[in-house]
Amino acid sequence: MAALYVTSLQAGVGKTAICAGLGRHLLAKGKKVGFFKPIIADGEKPPIEGFDSDAEFMKHILALEEPVDSLCPVISEQGNLATRIKKAYARVSRGKDVVVAEGICERSIAEALDARVIIVEAYSQELASAKSIDKYKDFGGYLLGVALNKVPRNRVEHVNNRLSAQFGEAGVDILGMLPEDRVLFSLTIGELAEHIQGEILNCAEKSTELVENFMLGAMTVDPGPDYFGRKANKAVVVRGERPDMQLAALETSTKCLVLSGGVSPIPAVLYKAEDKGIPIILAKGDTIATVMSFEDALGKARFNQEKKLPRLAEIIEQQFNFQAVYKGLGLTD
Numbered sequence: 269m270a271a272l273y274v275t276s277l278q279a280g281v282g283k284t285a286i287c288a289g290l291g292r293h294l295l296a297k298g299k300k301v302g303f304f305k306p307i308i309a310d311g312e313k314p315p316i317e318g319f320d321s322d323a324e325f326m327k328h329i330l331a332l333e334e335p336v337d338s339l340c341p342v343i344s345e346q347g348n349l350a351t352r353i354k355k356a357y358a359r360v361s362r363g364k365d366v367v368v369a370e371g372i373c374e375r376s377i378a379e380a381l382d383a384r385v386i387i388v389e390a391y392s393q394e395l396a397s398a399k400s401i402d403k404y405k406d407f408g409g410y411l412l413g414v415a416l417n418k419v420p421r422n423r424v425e426h427v428n429n430r431l432s433a434q435f436g437e438a439g440v441d442i443l444g445m446l447p448e449d450r451v452l453f454s455l456t457i458g459e460l461a462e463h464i465q466g467e468i469l470n471c472a473e474k475s476t477e478l479v480e481n482f483m484l485g486a487m488t489v490d491p492g493p494d495y496f497g498r499k500a501n502k503a504v505v506v507r508g509e510r511p512d513m514q515l516a517a518l519e520t521s522t523k524c525l526v527l528s529g530g531v532s533p534i535p536a537v538l539y540k541a542e543d544k545g546i547p548i549i550l551a552k553g554d555t556i557a558t559v560m561s562f563e564d565a566l567g568k569a570r571f572n573q574e575k576k577l578p579r580l581a582e583i584i585e586q587q588f589n590f591q592a593v594y595k596g597l598g599l600t601d
Contacts, residue, residue: 271383
């Protein structure tokens with residue numbers, strides 16, 4: 269049985285997406301795949317045990333039988349941490365060919381799991397800094413390589429050429445370079461409504477639909493369908509007292525309409541939205557506050573929607589060096 273530990277130096281860089289992509293790939297190849305996400309607790313202030321959305325998501329997409337609290341146990345730092353990790357890990361690794369684990373960037377956890385390590389990094393200008401590379405080297409022989417995520421599409425080739433040489437000189441392999449993709453970091457209509465504390469007025473059954481783009485209605489001039497037609501699968505933020513712009517947006521590929529200022533839609537707008545199956549979200553804040561809330565929500569978007577899996581699989585298969593992963597884990601393809 270092999271263990272693969274996916275970690276990162278920073279939060280929110282896409283560890284769960286990488287875990288999901290690797291796990292689904294291995295599952296499709298006929299491997300029995302498990303998942304493990306230990307939460308290391310400070311002995312003085314242990315976190316509250318309970319629901320973990322990432323573990324619940326991985327349990328679902330990998331069809332795991334183990335309960336979520338076994339997949340994501342809270343382990344106290346008090347006592348022998350390695351022994352506690354091994355004991356918890358043993359409960360989820362039985363009968364598995366490989367276990368994909370996710371957690372904090374600590375060599376001691378990789379040692380306890382006897383796992384090969386993939387470090388996930390989000391694209392930045394400082395990627396090849398000595399500080400980062402030194403942290404990679406801390407894992408020694410456990411390090412399998414680095415996966416670069418959220419690389420701007422127009423810079424993939426440049427970044428690959430530049431960093432492959434620099435990382436190679438340091439003895440660090442780049443296993444994958446995943447380009448930015450709007451689908452992977454999109455939000456559902458329900459998540460948007462929750463984040464802005466808005467009320468979904470109609471078509472609540474569409475709350476799980478993904479929003480890939482955002483547009484803001486012009487403040488004074490009615491831009492019409494030509495303007496709103498520039499982007500598909502979008503959420504449109506429009507002032508509540510502008511039914512003309514609301515109707516124009518509803519004539520295009522719109523996932524939801526967000527009315528700012530707490531002004532309810534007129535009957536004609538609500539009827540058109542109902543007819544086209546487009547939810548309307550009523551936001552209490554003004555337009556600027558609503559847009560700022562959207563930007564904040566996008567920055568906190570998580571990979572926990574099954575609808576994103578087909579796109580993730582496509583990117584992973586194109587961009588990841590699975591030969592290196594199989595070789596590092598001692599698995600056959």
